[in-house]
Amino acid sequence: MKGGRILDWIGDLRIGTALLFLAALLCLVGGLIVDADRAFFGPLNYTRLHEWLMAQDSSGLLQSWWLCALFAVLGLFGVNTLVCTVQRMASLVRLRKNGEASGSLYAFVPSIVHLLVLCVMAGHALSASLFLRTSVPLEAGQRLGFEGAHIEVLSIELEHYPPHSLFKGKIRDVAARLEVRDEKNTERVSLSFLRPALVGGTMYQLVMNPRALVKGMPHPPTASMKSQEQNRPSGCAENPLMLMAKRDTGVIVIVCSCALIIALMIWYYLELLFRRRKTAGASEKG
Amino acid sequence: MIIRGLLFGSIVLYALSGILGLLGRRTRAPLCTGFAAHCVFLIDRAIKGSELSAWGLAEPVHLLPLCLALLVLAARFMKNESRHWRGTELLVAVFLLFAALYPQGFMLPAPQKIGFLPTAFFIFESLAYACFIMAAWFSLSALLSGAKNGAYHETIVWGFVAYSIAQVAGAAWSHLGWGAPFSWSGRHLHSLALWMIYASFLHLRFIKSWRQERSRVYALASGALVMALYLVSYFREMSFPRIAG
Numbered sequence: 001m002k003g004g005r006i007l008d009w010i011g012d013l014r015i016g017t018a019l020l021f022l023a024a025l026l027c028l029v030g031g032l033i034v035d036a037d038r039a040f041f042g043p044l045n046y047t048r049l050h051e052w053l054m055a056q057d058s059s060g061l062l063q064s065w066w067l068c069a070l071f072a073v074l075g076l077f078g079v080n081t082l083v084c085t086v087q088r089m090a091s092l093v094r095l096r097k098n099g100e101a102s103g104s105l106y107a108f109v110p111s112i113v114h115l116l117v118l119c120v121m122a123g124h125a126l127s128a129s130l131f132l133r134t135s136v137p138l139e140a141g142q143r144l145g146f147e148g149a150h151i152e153v154l155s156i157e158l159e160h161y162p163p164h165s166l167f168k169g170k171i172r173d174v175a176a177r178l179e180v181r182d183e184k185n186t187e188r189v190s191l192s193f194l195r196p197a198l199v200g201g202t203m204y205q206l207v208m209n210p211r212a213l214v215k216g217m218p219h220p221p222t223a224s225m226k227s228q229e230q231n232r233p234s235g236c237a238e239n240p241l242m243l244m245a246k247r248d249t250g251v252i253v254i255v256c257s258c259a260l261i262i263a264l265m266i267w268y269y270l271e272l273l274f275r276r277r278k279t280a281g282a283s284e285k286g
Numbered sequence: 287m288i289i290r291g292l293l294f295g296s297i298v299l300y301a302l303s304g305i306l307g308l309l310g311r312r313t314r315a316p317l318c319t320g321f322a323a324h325c326v327f328l329i330d331r332a333i334k335g336s337e338l339s340a341w342g343l344a345e346p347v348h349l350l351p352l353c354l355a356l357l358v359l360a361a362r363f364m365k366n367e368s369r370h371w372r373g374t375e376l377l378v379a380v381f382l383l384f385a386a387l388y389p390q391g392f393m394l395p396a397p398q399k400i401g402f403l404p405t406a407f408f409i410f411e412s413l414a415y416a417c418f419i420m421a422a423w424f425s426l427s428a429l430l431s432g433a434k435n436g437a438y439h440e441t442i443v444w445g446f447v448a449y450s451i452a453q454v455a456g457a458a459w460s461h462l463g464w465g466a467p468f469s470w471s472g473r474h475l476h477s478l479a480l481w482m483i484y485a486s487f488l489h490l491r492f493i494k495s496w497r498q499e500r501s502r503v504y505a506l507a508s509g510a511l512v513m514a515l516y517l518v519s520y521f522r523e524m525s526f527p528r529i530a531g
Binding site: 013014016017020021023024025027028030031032034035041044045124127128131133135166167170171172173174193194195196205206207208244246248250251254255258259261262265266269 | 334392394395396397398400401403443444447450451454457458459461462463464465466467468469470471472473474475476478479480482483485486489490492493529530
């Protein structure tokens with residue numbers, strides 16, 4: 001009985017909503033702080049989260065107070081949502097067993113969406129703390145070693161905007177051919193912007209960061225990379241095109257969960273709309 | 287010059303339509319004419335940009351007034367002439383005026399900013415912003431008149447769905463273009479904050495002690511935040527290098 005009350009308190013909707021609002025406020029403040037000090041927070045985008053946090057001294061941790069607070073709030077929110085959702089699903093199962101209409105499958109959709117939101121959060125946590133990534137300037141003949149594979153850039157083809165275009169002479173796209181060799185196989189793949197290649201669980205993609213170049217920031221910074229970073233900061237300014245190799249186990253969890261959330265959300269709200277209209281139509285006839 | 291004239295003409299027509307709506311008159315003629323002029327301006331921009339994508343057709347600063355106009359038109363043609371839609375054309379006029387005064391050139395199109403995902407992201411984000419701003423207008427009119435209507439809630443629900451789709455498209459785009467589904471930057475953190483704010487709004491109605499009036503204030507404050515983030519983001523982008531304009 002007492003345990004049930006504690007669970008009710010932990011899974012209280014008021015607490016969950018308050019935590020969500022608090023997390024939103026922390027994100028708002030954090031966004032302003034990050035934009036104000038990009039030199040300090042920029043490496044967070046290229047470094048594993050726990051490694052970045054552990055590398056900070058006391059003043060660095062003080063500067064990232066909002067980040068620590070955000071993780072604490074999101075952790076509590078995760079527990080709250082899990083308890084609340086499990087309790088709701090348990091009561092729906094009871095209703096279904098009793099044959100009541102409110103226990104229909106449709107009523108389970110919000111609970112499933114909440115569980116999927118937790119999966120997205122877990123996916124982001126995995127992605128931020130376990131990713132492996134390295135990059136080199138994109139040049140023909142460039143070699144890269146990543147997780148036991150040897151990669152060589154065979155050729156690069158730049159596609160420019162045509163002379164009649166407003167953007168004439170600017171790069172429109174880049175097509176690169178790579179050879180990926182490991183102990184067992186040799187594979188040749190083509191890639192271009194937003195069209196990466198996946199070989200043996202590793203994704204190869206082209207990246208470019210003109211804004212970082214304008215500000216003189218090397219992309220990505222050489223610090224905290226697991227593999228030997230071959231990008232020279234000075235070379236980066238000469239060549240904004242980079243070849244990136246990465247392994248990110250969290251992304252597949254995020255992508256699958258998000259796709260399901262969107263599909264379920266659209267179906268749920270459309271169903272709700274039709275049910276309401278049906279009820280309104282019936283009451284008008286009555 | 288003619289095209290600029292059409293743009294300012296459409297602003298005047300939207301404003302006229304909004305004023306007529308507030309006076310309780312019929313608004314279809316100025317609204318449709320204004321929308322036609324608005325579309326001609328956008329098509330001309332698309333042809334100039336030589337890319338029929340979000341990049342050429344409309345930067346997000348031009349997409350938001352278009353989405354607002356589409357919502358108003360949809361409401362008119364679905365015979366939704368209820369009181370809370372009156373004057374909403376004024377919102378279109380205000381945001382279109384901002385777009386008209388904004389630098390008219392095109393930002394340099396980086397290769398990873400062209401394609402299906404960025405286009406989907408900008409369209410759904412602008413659609414969501416339009417819903418959130420419209421919901422803030424509804425809640426403001428409900429607060430001022432004291433009338434009971436739940437239109438703002440339904441608008442926020444569809445805005446939230448559109449915003450969620452935008453965030454998923456944005457995460458996929460960020461993953462393919464920059465190597466990570468989330469970036470520790472102001473843009474990403476503020477998007478996450480907005481999603482959380484509206485997610486918490488949708489849960490408020492299930493709290494028994496929560497009153498309807500508070501939800502209206504919440505919707506209004508959230509809409510104001512959307513506008514503030516939108517304006518700050520585009521004021522910042524004003525300094526970016528542009529071509530032709």
